[in-house]
Amino acid sequence: MLIMSTKIYFLVAVLATASFLSLASAASVASYDYIIVGGGACGLALANRLSENIRYSVLVIERGGFVLENPLVYDTTAYGAAFGTPIDYAYKSSPQTYMGDKVETLGAGKALGGTTTINGMSYTRAEAVQIDAWQRIGNWGWTWESLVPYYKKNEDFQVPTPAQYSAGANYNPLYHGKAGPLLVGWTYDMQNSTVHTELKRTYEHLGIPYLPDVNGGKMHGYSMFARTVNRAENVREDAARAYYYPVASTPNLAVMLNTSGNRIIWANQTGTFGPAVASGVEVTLRDGTIETITATKEVILSAGSLISPAILEQSGVGNPAVLAKHSIPLVVNLTTVGENLQDQINTELIYGSNVSYIGQGTYLGDPTASDLFGSNTTNVANEVKKNLADYAAQVSAASNGRDYERRHLALPLPGPVGHHFRESHPHRRDPRHAPGQQLPHRPTINPNYMMLGWDMQQQIGSGKFIRNLFNTAPMSEYTTGESTPGYNTLPADATDDQWASWINSASRANFHLVGTAAMMPRDMGGVVDTNLMVYGTANVRVVDASVFPFQVCGHLMSTLYAVAERAADIIKGENYVGLFVRRLYGMSKDALEMWLGYADEVEMGILLFICVTYWITVLSIIFYSHVR
Known part of the structure; x- marks a missing residue:
């Protein structure tokens, strides 16, 4: 037992060292291919998957800190103990008119791992009809059937022990994955x-x-239901334990902790030469220093349903009337940013x-x-x-x-x-907006419960x-x-x-906030398209609960991981051939976007070969016809 404990603590020390090495490199490098703002469930899952390609550098910006050894986080029996502590944002709503002017507190994790470090660890997926509804409103290809492979991809399901079976744990092996990074199961101390x-x-x-x-x-x-727990070590399996610490020493993956992502920096503005192009992110370091970090490919917001839309607004993406009120220059006219807030x-x-x-x-x-x-x-x-x-x-x-x-x-x-x-x-849809020119981390929140x-x-x-x-x-x-x-x-x-x-x-707020950067057609009030790209931009995506158009009855966490896994495949697909094919071969965006989520590198290569061969043949025919 002593040997096993020594091994565990040695591993913790190695991971901590790797984490701080990443921090050091992040501070010294001014440019990355992908900048992800927010180190929660979606942000870390994306960072892990994108960094699998050693050619691309990935930076995660996280306002919270390192909580691997915090007992309020890892203790599976301590749910609620972290509420109101420094690792909980504990946002305050405006007085709720329909609840006697009560001010609700909305918990959110301020740590590497985001809210997965303080939530109830419940692993319950959405209903199939709820995900299918995403396609019914215009998100072609977003169905339960298409998302199931991603639910499984993130999961390493721990089969119940005989004692856990007798205590009520059960499962269907067809529903679960075994090769993913996220441990899911039951702790040994189940009730009788x-x-x-x-x-x-x-x-x-x-x-x-x-x-x-x-x-x-x-x-x-x-x-x-099962939970996100490491049964062997009897600890919470948060996003950092699942997706970051095992790959913390990866040379092309960096994390900046205690750093706030303030706003997106633009290379151009919409209408000048097409969609707005992000060139980087302005950040505030722990000591108050403001710096700009360059993104050569994409900026991805994964800061949650409250902060992601606030960052968009601070960056000039939103309702012109709201932005003008706070003297924020308009970059993209997108009136529903920050609207459609849903909580339970x-x-x-x-x-x-x-x-x-x-x-x-x-x-x-x-x-x-x-x-x-x-x-x-x-x-x-x-x-x-x-x-x-x-x-x-x-x-x-x-x-x-x-x-x-x-x-x-x-x-x-x-x-x-x-x-x-x-x-x-809940049927209500409510606003959430950034407060003027302040940094976007204390937004105005009115859920209208x-x-x-x-x-x-x-x-x-x-x-x-x-x-x-x-x-x-x-x-x-x-x-x-x-x-x-x-x-x-x-x-x-x-x-x-x-x-x-x-x-x-x-009653109290349930902290399951969705909808403020909804994925749906733009003419219906959507903020992102089916590739999770913000309308009116060329390289800004949102990947977090804010893109969910509707609330789900299962816990948000499992669906967040699945959406992030799919987003990573979409981005990887576009890296290989998607944008090239769209321009060269003329394939419609709608016809391509769903396929991109599934095609592997071999399929991409085959399609590229076909396209190139086709155009070489066409150009050869044209050339020889002119020669003759």
Whole structure:
């Protein structure tokens, strides 16, 4: 055991040394092929994959620091302990009008690894229909089927042990990958199997089926989900542990910690000679020094749904009216930057227990609308449909008309609602903007929680369902009564108004922010295209949760990794032949962009050979016809 511990600490020392060597080289080199702003899930996954090609130099700019040995990060039982500490941005919302002017705190990781260093480590993918909806609104090729290979590519799934099986862990081998960098599984200290059995039977009594594995594209049911953990070492598997530390000594990969990415520097402005071309990034170092680092190929924003759009706005990409108000010169007119913000609200019912449970439980129940509203489901659905136009108008008005009504009218009706007692599909769409000429790390945030009636209906329905769950055998036999909110606060026959009042006072933000640089057609309010390139620019991409056009009911993290893996393949594809073929052979961008995500180097070479051969033949015919 002593030998194993020594080996682990030696590895930590090596990785730490490699990290600081990268920092030193980053400070001394003024130019990189790719500059990635943000060292979270997407930023580090991209950096890892792009640096696989030794010809390209990659720099990651991260405002946080090095937290490999921070127990608030690596301890798998310490969820929540890092909130409000120096490694949590703890952003504050503006007073929430529809929740009694409450100011919500929105957690986000300020560290190498981003929010994966402080989140709940849940590994639950989106529903298939939710990803398929991305294509239905115009993102050709972005479907569940096309994203599954990337879900698997990032994953190194740890098969449950016999003891973990008996405690409720289960999986379908067809759903998971084994060769990726990200360890996914369960820790050894799972709760005893009694809890799983009780919950499973209780859910089944309520008509909710048992779901062995939640990651197959359908979430309806009760299951025990896996987490991003290293079972052997019993530590959190954050993005840095998975994607950075193992390759930290790679000579073409550098990281600048405690460094803020302020704005993009442009070689030209849109309309001068075509799209705006980024030439670098302005940064602020830890000591306050401001420097510019050159990007010879691309600038990629992976700073999250709050900061990526703020950096775009500080760089002159956004709504002219917003930018003019803060004297920011306009580079690209893109009115929906920072709009479409979506987050969920999280509420909790707490019950006392007459037995002791030891260990960690990862139980998840996903009921449908029919499970929540029963015989009243049709009436609820009809009410939502009837109000969609009004909801869209409210959202459009809240965003000063920049968020198009037709986009909201096209939204699919919500699917499952999370067991964590949160709305899985908020209908509201809200603004988030950078505050004037300040650096973009304290944006103005107004999620407008509970602005629309359906948002509250989901929460009320979920609350009633959970109360019923704990009053249903066999779970009811193991509880000693409800402590939060308790029947004195919220009676058994409470009205919806009473439920709404309690939910507004007891809820908190869920920190699953998406949508502020949405991937969708530009005329629908999109900020990036299907290659994640910012409209009106030639070499600026956004790769993080801000590009998700809709909220998903699974945890964001697994889908973030998958999107980053796919983005890396898109970029690699364009490096080899994509742009050349588009110009030389005349292939349409739409026809090419999906293929680029899948073609390997051999396929690229074959296509290039065909194209070159074709044009040599054409030019030869033209030449000889003129000679004759």
